[in-house]
Amino acid sequence: MPDPSTTRLALYKSKSDGSELVNYSQDIGQNWDKVDTAVGYQSCTSSTRPSSPYSGKPIFETDTSYRTFFSNGTSPASASWVEIPNGSASFNSTLRLASGKQINVNGSGSSATLAVVNAATTTDLLSARVTGDTQDRFEIETDGTLNWGAGASTAPDTNLFRSAANTLRTNDSLTVDLNLTVSGSAAITGATTVGGALTVTGNVNSAANLGMGAWTSWTPTWTTSSGAATPSYGNATVDCKYVRIGRTIIFRFDITFGSTTNFGTSPGTGDNWLFSLPVTPAAAAGSSICMMALRQSNAAALMARARIASTGTDMILSINSARVDAGAITNTGDVDSVSPWTWASSNELHAVGQYEAAS
Structure with a gap:
């Protein structure tokens, strides 16, 4: 009986x-064939892995794409394969690091778990896509800039x-659905939408105090x-402006009115004036917006109540007082x-007035 074969390659050992006597084919030739087969990585497919690996x-x-493995010797053999990461194939297993260890790219001196050195601040450090995307949905650049798409x-x-x-800054819009708390000062140069409460324990600063910027000009549409008997402004001086703060207008x-202002053809008391509002109001028709001064001369002036018209987007004026000089008025x-x-x-x-916008 020969001596027991080797445990890993099952090489034949004579007594x-x-x-x-030494048999060349058995003792040398076949053994070297086994050694030669075992040297380096054995080529196979995912369905033809060795059934009895050492x-x-x-x-x-x-x-x-040349995924690489080694057998850990456990049984069954099909469950013994441990994947080895390489630069050719996509790693298809879980890579675990012990606590305190790191993934270090390009010799970073950082002690962070993921430490990367890139040549430029705009180089993407991390990006995310879903299958089929040709552009990133999320990126982190080396300088910490976050990008979404x-x-x-x-x-x-x-x-x-x-x-x-x-x-911190964004070049885009920011919407807060719940509460926004500012412990310092808030400087607002554009629009800020807060779905919940806005709490500022410091100051709200800007060139226009509340940070809304310059008021917006608007020319009210003048109809009846x-x-x-539709009127037109002609060379009238129309100086109307508004500002929006949240939903407050x-x-x-x-x-x-000027020398070429046209007050309509054959106007009557049923052709009441309508002036469009800058933003659609939330209140129903008939709701008051403001008091308006109507002036014919220094002495001939009176007040009117501006209310929301039945159109829902205009205001109509109700004569609300007598002339300040007690003179007669033509119609009420x-x-x-x-x-x-x-x-x-x-x-x-x-x-000058204010109201709540519809949205």
């Missing part, structure tokens, strides 16, 4: 007492980055409730081209 046996698979073929379009010491309304009711007097060049309308 050690010298009683067995512990430490390395293989690579030709049908999986819709994916597919659309490049990222939203960002958040450090713009200066102790300052009947659709007839504050407006200034100043109109001085709602203001039109002949009420409270027959309007003419240099007559004026003035008001």
Whole structure:
């Protein structure tokens, strides 16, 4: 009987007492063939892995872009394969690091778990896509800039980055659905939408105090409730502006009629004036917006109540007082081209008001 074969490659061993003659094919040739087969990684496919591997046996698979494995010697053999990461195939297992160890790219001196050195601040450190995307849905650049996008073929379009010491900034819009708390000062140069409460324990600062910027000019559309006897401004001076703070609309309304102002063809007391509002109001028709001064001259002036018209987007004026000089007025009711007097060049309308926007 020969001596027991080797445990890993099953190499044949003749009797050690010298009683067995050496057989070249058996003792040398076949053994070297086994050694030659075992050297390096054995080529196979994912379905033809060795069925009886020795512990430490390395293989690579030709049908999986050369994923590499070694056998840990456990049974069954099919469960003994441990994947080895390489630069050719996608790693298909879990890579675990012990606590305190790191993944270090390009010799970073950082002790972070993931430590990377890139040549430029704009080089992407991390990106995320879903299958089929040709553009990233999320990116982290080396300087910490965060970029978001819709994916597919659309490049990222939203960002958040450090713009200066102790300052985070976005070039895009920010919507807060719940509460926003500012412990310092809030400087707002554009629009800020807060779905919940906005709490500022410091100051709200900007060139326009509340940070809304300059007021917006608007030219009210001037029509009538009947659709007839439609007037037009001509060379009237129309100086109307508004500002929006959340859903609050504050407006200034100043109109001085000119020599070419047209007050409509054959106007009557049923052709009541309508002036469009800058933003659709939330309140129903009939709700008051402001008091408006109607001025024919220094002495001939009175007040009217501006209310939301039945159109829901205009205001209509109700004569609300007598003339300040106690002079007679031609007609009462709602203001039109002949009420409270027959309007003419240099007559004026003035008001400051506010209301809630519909959205």
